[in-house]
Amino acid sequence: MTVEAAPTNSFTHSGKFFNVLGLALKNAALTVLTLTLYRFWARTAMRRRLWSRASAMGDPLEYTGSALELFRGFLIALPTFFLPAMFVFYVAPLVMDPVTAFWLAAGFYLVAVPLMAAARYLMRRYQLARTRWRGIRFGLAGGAASFAWASFGWTILQTLSLGWYTPVARMNRAKMIWENTRFGDQPFEFIDDGEPLAKGLWGPFALGWFAAPIAYFGAFIIMFMIAAMLFGTGALPVSEQIPPEYGVVVVVAAIALVLVLMVLLWAPYNAAAMNRIASLISIDGARFKLRAKTFSLFFVSLAGWLITIFSLGLLAPMAGFLQVRYVLNRLEIVGTPKFAEIGQSIMDEGRAGEGLGDAFDLDMGVGVV
Amino acid sequence: MDATRYADGRAAITRNATVEFAADRLTFSVGEAHHAWTCADLRRADDGAGRVILKRKPDTGERLYLSEADGDRLKLAAPALFGPRAYGVEGRATVLGVAGAAWSLAAVFLLGVPLAAAPIAERMPTRIRTQISDISWSQVELFADYCDDSDEAAHILNDVAYRMMAASDVAMRDDIWITIVDAPFPNAFALPDNSILVTDDLIAMSEHPDELTGVIAHEIAHIEHNHVMKNIVRSVGAGVFFDVVVGGAGAGQMVAIASVNLAGLRYSRGDETDADERGLDYLDAAGVDAAGLARLFERFQVEAQAQAGDAGEIPTMLSSHPATAERAAAARARARTGLSPSMTDAEWQVVRRACGSALLHQEEPAPVAPAAPDTPQAPPIQGAKPEQLEGGAKPGAATPAGHGAAGED
Numbered sequence: 016m017t018v019e020a021a022p023t024n025s026f027t028h029s030g031k032f033f034n035v036l037g038l039a040l041k042n043a044a045l046t047v048l049t050l051t052l053y054r055f056w057a058r059t060a061m062r063r064r065l066w067s068r069a070s071a072m073g074d075p076l077e078y079t080g081s082a083l084e085l086f087r088g089f090l091i092a093l094p095t096f097f098l099p100a101m102f103v104f105y106v107a108p109l110v111m112d113p114v115t116a117f118w119l120a121a122g123f124y125l126v127a128v129p130l131m132a133a134a135r136y137l138m139r140r141y142q143l144a145r146t147r148w149r150g151i152r153f154g155l156a157g158g159a160a161s162f163a164w165a166s167f168g169w170t171i172l173q174t175l176s177l178g179w180y181t182p183v184a185r186m187n188r189a190k191m192i193w194e195n196t197r198f199g200d201q202p203f204e205f206i207d208d209g210e211p212l213a214k215g216l217w218g219p220f221a222l223g224w225f226a227a228p229i230a231y232f233g234a235f236i237i238m239f240m241i242a243a244m245l246f247g248t249g250a251l252p253v254s255e256q257i258p259p260e261y262g263v264v265v266v267v268a269a270i271a272l273v274l275v276l277m278v279l280l281w282a283p284y285n286a287a288a289m290n291r292i293a294s295l296i297s298i299d300g301a302r303f304k305l306r307a308k309t310f311s312l313f314f315v316s317l318a319g320w321l322i323t324i325f326s327l328g329l330l331a332p333m334a335g336f337l338q339v340r341y342v343l344n345r346l347e348i349v350g351t352p353k354f355a356e357i358g359q360s361i362m363d364e365g366r367a368g369e370g371l372g373d374a375f376d377l378d379m380g381v382g383v384v
Numbered sequence: 385m386d387a388t389r390y391a392d393g394r395a396a397i398t399r400n401a402t403v404e405f406a407a408d409r410l411t412f413s414v415g416e417a418h419h420a421w422t423c424a425d426l427r428r429a430d431d432g433a434g435r436v437i438l439k440r441k442p443d444t445g446e447r448l449y450l451s452e453a454d455g456d457r458l459k460l461a462a463p464a465l466f467g468p469r470a471y472g473v474e475g476r477a478t479v480l481g482v483a484g485a486a487w488s489l490a491a492v493f494l495l496g497v498p499l500a501a502a503p504i505a506e507r508m509p510t511r512i513r514t515q516i517s518d519i520s521w522s523q524v525e526l527f528a529d530y531c532d533d534s535d536e537a538a539h540i541l542n543d544v545a546y547r548m549m550a551a552s553d554v555a556m557r558d559d560i561w562i563t564i565v566d567a568p569f570p571n572a573f574a575l576p577d578n579s580i581l582v583t584d585d586l587i588a589m590s591e592h593p594d595e596l597t598g599v600i601a602h603e604i605a606h607i608e609h610n611h612v613m614k615n616i617v618r619s620v621g622a623g624v625f626f627d628v629v630v631g632g633a634g635a636g637q638m639v640a641i642a643s644v645n646l647a648g649l650r651y652s653r654g655d656e657t658d659a660d661e662r663g664l665d666y667l668d669a670a671g672v673d674a675a676g677l678a679r680l681f682e683r684f685q686v687e688a689q690a691q692a693g694d695a696g697e698i699p700t701m702l703s704s705h706p707a708t709a710e711r712a713a714a715a716r717a718r719a720r721t722g723l724s725p726s727m728t729d730a731e732w733q734v735v736r737r738a739c740g741s742a743l744l745h746q747e748e749p750a751p752v753a754p755a756a757p758d759t760p761q762a763p764p765i766q767g768a769k770p771e772q773l774e775g776g777a778k779p780g781a782a783t784p785a786g787h788g789a790a791g792e793d
């Protein structure tokens with residue numbers, strides 16, 4: 016007798032906020048106490064926790080990576096990336112003439128763009144190779160280099176188009192990643208539904224593109240007007256107890272308002288892109304349906320940002336957790352893959368962790384969509 | 385639904401299984417097939433999320449999803465599988481080892497780099513020293529202008545300096561050159577190429593030649609003791625350490641940088657005291673009254689207090705002010721009477737007119753922007769922060785590009 020999927024509620028994330036927060040706090044404390052070297056253990060422990068709470072068709076995901084693998088990856092990245100970086104930023108300005116040193120640094124930044132894309136890809140490969148469901152491993156085929164160069168090209172197009180290529184670039188990246196994703200020996204597909212890739216993304220993107228700068232300046236103007244009313248027109252007694260730093264308060268308030276508005280104005284686009292990507296993913300004929308909505312996504316994203324900012328980045332994994340839980344609890348599978356025919360992955364597991372992913376701090380949680 | 389199930393690691397399905405528990409092993413049958421697993425080779429795959437899930441080590445891909453009842457029976461049969469090690473997480477010893485390694489490495493850098501700074505600085509090749517000097521000068525040009533009319537005044541200051549250095553037998557006295565620059569704050573600082581810059585505002589703030597001479601003596605001492613290079617080596621060392629060890633890790637990095645800044649501040653103060661003492665030796669040897677320097681220090685202190693009153697709370701620890709009263713007292717203690725001024729009246733008048741300093745002074749009795757010693761508010765440049773008779777706090781010592789471009793001090 017086989018246990019197969021129920022048609023709905025096929026995915027859930029049962030992570031409890033305070034349970035995950037407890038782990039995040041412990042990780043943060045140990046990370047500080049160990050001059051951040053605990054970060055590999057922290058990351059591993061958090062992933063185990065988050066994966067184990069994510070379940071598909073009643074059975075949980077399992078994260079099998081180890082901290083020592085991550086640490087080894089860091090040690091490998093040390094001479095291959097950090098030492099050249101040290102040379103470029105610390106030694107070159109002292110021993111080379113300024114013009115050469117400048118071009119060296121500029122060249123380094125230029126190389127860093129595709130390098131980061133490659134690191135992102137390798138990190139995802141590592142995470143998928145360390146993810147199992149019913150004992151079957153996930154995997155990511157394809158070359159990090161080809162992803163890096165393609166991604167670099169899309170970045171250039173995004174820049175040249177003043178951002179307008181972004182929706183297509185996002186879909187292109189998702190397509191490339193999902194077409195290379197495997198569950199066991201079964202590849203995922205990124206189907207062509209006969210519509211443009213970025214269908215339905217242009218409206219929400221335009222909203223963000225036009226409204227975000229307006230909101231940006233608007234927030235500062237509003238805050239300065241409020242400040243002028245409070246301090247300028249006698250709402251408060253004008254005397255020496257007005258702190259000279261009130262300008263700082265105004266700026267901080269304006270930045271907070273900008274953050275809220277940015278997250279809000281980009282939420283429709285992000286929700287639409289996530290839904291669109293999920294709708295094109297397919298495995299063994301089964302399709303996915305994600306129900307991300309503007310306002311729910313806004314609250315989840317804002318909560319993540321606030322936790323991250325107020326914890327000075329130490330509790331950033333909480334943002335990843337909220338996002339992943341949000342996605343999984345709104346994700347459905349339409350149709351049932353023939354799991355009995357999906358065999359074990361034969362791809363190499365790899366041994367060396369995430370290397371540069373750590374250097375660039377690319378850990379974004381699970382990154383489901 | 386709550387049945388014990390088995391996944392064979394070859395297909396993504398589970399089949400119901402019947403489990404028997406023995407002391408050191410568990411056996412289970414799935415349909416016709418029978419399996420026997422040794423408890424010692426088992427690990428938990430469930431991370432405490434609810435149901436107990438078992439896997440084997442090394443991982444065969446097989447998973448056994450225990451029902452609640454079977455999970456309870458396993459707990460009795462093999463309690464070891466419910467300890468923290470059963471999840472295959474690295475032990476506490478590994479983590480303690482890593483923490484120990486991190487702190488040892490930090491100790492090596494925080495203690496070793498300052499110790500190694502002097503020998504490294506002394507062996508710095510001339511080419512690199514010249515290179516660093518060029519960078520310093522290009523940064524100086526961002527906040528200071530040359531004065532066309534200061535040649536005569538500069539010669540006077542250089543003569544006074546040379547007399548002092550000759551009296552104390554300073555080895556590099558032929559390489560040291562003083563330049564007067566137009567800058568919006570009273571300051572003097574030494575560059576890696578043995579130049580000393582004196583700003584017109586500092587001249588304006590000095591009411592007696594001995595005051596200015598005292599400052600110059602202090603800067604010469606910085607050069608004689610190679611403080612500029614040592615500071616650069618220390619900054620670069622700390623920057624490299626934190627970028628390498630801490631990697632891109634966020635807040636921990638900031639915590640670590642803050643601690644290094646405090647340490648850097650302390651070393652700088654050590655250099656300051658050193659330069660103060662040596663500078664007073666020069667004054668003694670050359671027969672210049674140290675009371676001048678004492679008066680200037682006291683004036684700086686008054687300015688600093690006036691400023692502190694205006695701005696609210698300047699964090700005293702970071703602005704490294706506490707030392708100023710002591711420094712004034714140290715100079716005062718070595719004051720001598722009956723000495724003639726270090727410059728003649730005529731010479732002092734020439735110096736006062738350099739870069740329009742005296743003019744400035746007459747128009748505004750209180751010098752503009754009287755940056756108190758070491759409140760590094762003046763130029764928006766890192767590295768070439770014009771230190772003022774005192775080593776400064778170093779905000780943002782880990783900004784890569786800013787490091788050590790010019791000697792702090």
Ligand SMILES: [Zn+2]
Nearest residue numbers: 659773774775
């Ligand atoms: Zn000094």
